[in-house]
Amino acid sequence: MSTETLRGLIESGYHAIGELEFMKTANGYRLYHKADKGSLLGAKVLRFPEEARKLARYDRKGAYRPLKGAPTLPSGWVLELPNLEELKRALDYLYPGATATWQAFMEKKAAAVSLRQTLDRQTGMYRVARKLRLDQAENLVQTFCDSKDRCLRTILWEIEPNSRSGFLPPSKSDPSFDQTGDGRKAIPYLCLEGCNLLVAAARKVVLSAKKSESG
Numbered sequence: 001m002s003t004e005t006l007r008g009l010i011e012s013g014y015h016a017i018g019e020l021e022f023m024k025t026a027n028g029y030r031l032y033h034k035a036d037k038g039s040l041l042g043a044k045v046l047r048f049p050e051e052a053r054k055l056a057r058y059d060r061k062g063a064y065r066p067l068k069g070a071p072t073l074p075s076g077w078v079l080e081l082p083n084l085e086e087l088k089r090a091l092d093y094l095y096p097g098a099t100a101t102w103q104a105f106m107e108k109k110a111a112a113v114s115l116r117q118t119l120d121r122q123t124g125m126y127r128v129a130r131k132l133r134l135d136q137a138e139n140l141v142q143t144f145c146d147s148k149d150r151c152l153r154t155i156l157w158e159i160e161p162n163s164r165s166g167f168l169p170p171s172k173s174d175p176s177f178d179q180t181g182d183g184r185k186a187i188p189y190l191c192l193e194g195c196n197l198l199v200a201a202a203r204k205v206v207l208s209a210k211k212s213e214s215g
Contacts, residue, residue: 003084006088013185016034016178016185017187017188018094018179018189019033019073019152021034025080031081032077033073034182036078043078045078047079049090051079052091056068068094069095071151071152098187099187110190110192115141116159117161119194128203131206134165144197147179147180148181153189154188154189156173156175156190
């Protein structure tokens, strides 16, 4: 996303993305965890976008965060940044690709890939994931991608090509909905294709089902 596009979004009222909120200040821009909105005076002050990369790496308990859309970002910090370019860089570190994907979506250049297409191109040890049935896929996505506990990304893909089913709440596929449930005007973190972690989980589902059937 260009800085001018980001500027336009901020001027039109967007001030959040995922668990983050940001605002214009007299000296630049301020970025912080939404949980700290009322207690920024006690937060640790950071001044470089690169520090956001470290924040995104581990959760509140110090465990590694492989899923960057997970609602587990640590709080207790505030990034004071001098300009819009550094705010954009910090956002990209915390939610990789989110702003660029949103701009592509707005320009109608974002193409979603169905989960079936993603699974069908798997090879090697993940090839077995191709055998995931529709009912298994629906059950898996409902739990693995749940916004409350698992992932704040907005799903634009379908399980089967050109066949959207109603197993997810409409809000999970609505870019205008704040996936935290706070009702903020938030830039969505779009999901255009099932991630590698979901593919790995699909593999486990298939293998577990095969083991049960053979047992």
